Amino acid sequence: MRLKELRKEKGISQLKLAMDLSMNQNTISRYETGSHQADYETLIKIADYFDVSIDYLLGRTDNPIMNK
Amino acid sequence: MRLKELRKEKGISQLKLAMDLSMNQNTISRYETGSHQADYETLIKIADYFDVSIDYLLGRTDNPIMNK
DNA sequence: TTAAAATATCCCAATTTGGTATATTTGAAA
DNA sequence: TTTCAAATATACCAAATTGGGATATTTTAA
Numbered sequence: 001m002r003l004k005e006l007r008k009e010k011g012i013s014q015l016k017l018a019m020d021l022s023m024n025q026n027t028i029s030r031y032e033t034g035s036h037q038a039d040y041e042t043l044i045k046i047a048d049y050f051d052v053s054i055d056y057l058l059g060r061t062d063n064p065i066m067n068k
Numbered sequence: 069m070r071l072k073e074l075r076k077e078k079g080i081s082q083l084k085l086a087m088d089l090s091m092n093q094n095t096i097s098r099y100e101t102g103s104h105q106a107d108y109e110t111l112i113k114i115a116d117y118f119d120v121s122i123d124y125l126l127g128r129t130d131n132p133i134m135n136k
Numbered sequence: 137t138t139a140a141a142a143t144a145t146c147c148c149a150a151t152t153t154g155g156t157a158t159a160t161t162t163g164a165a166a
Numbered sequence: 167t168t169t170c171a172a173a174t175a176t177a178c179c180a181a182a183t184t185g186g187g188a189t190a191t192t193t194t195a196a
Contacts, residue, residue, distance in 0.1 A: 013173060027154060029175055036153060037108055039183095040126055047128070054122045056136040058108055060115070068124040081142060095185060097144055104184060107152095 002059055004032040006050045021045055070127055072100040074118045089113055 007017055007028075014028040021028075023042070030036035031046075038046065047054045055061070075085055075096075082096040091110070098104035099114075106114065115122045123129070 014175095015173075024155065025173085026156090026175075029173095030154080033175070035176090039153090040105055044126065044128055047123075051134055052136040053134050054126060054128060055115075058112065058122060060112055060122060066119055066121050068120040082144095083142075092186065093142085094144075094187085097142095098185080101144070103145090107184090 001031055001034065001038075002052075002057055003028070003046065006052065006057070007032075010050070017049075021049060069099055069102065069106075070120075070125055071096070071114065074120065074125070075100075078118070085117075089117060 007014070012020075014032070015025045017023075018025045018028045021042075027036070031038050043054055043057065047057050050057070075082070080088075082100070083093045086093045086096045089110075095104070099106055111122055111125065115125050118125070
């Protein structure tokens, strides 16, 4: 997850992000450290929040040709 | 997950897909019915297999403007 | 119809998750 | 450079989720 990177770009704390997404700060931390994985719903919430694709969020950038 | 749809388009069974991805047929079934969620690694394996974005796979198509 | 193929579900142990609380780290002001 | 508050990470743990084997159910083609 490129979460930490995105969050830093936006210049916000884990706590602010957590509040904006109605989650806990430690949950954000866990996603950033990679110890836990967000479920799909949360994944989409995060992607929406940062206006990025889930592929980008998950670090799947090396895919030049994609059907859909 | 648009898994069932993609699989049907390709005209293969759950069992074949499962074998190709080194998984169990019932696991595929569960993803298709939505009772279980694939972890990120599996998600990427599936997207790679069908050559689609994860956003598409997860049904996130209504996103006209995306940064990344 | 019936038999095989395909798909879904039951049971259940193991893994994963997220909350609370707390520890650790970071950074900025004094 | 210390100090203190903000920021981040983690330990503990109960609850939820996961996936495997086995089996039930549904679909399909002959």
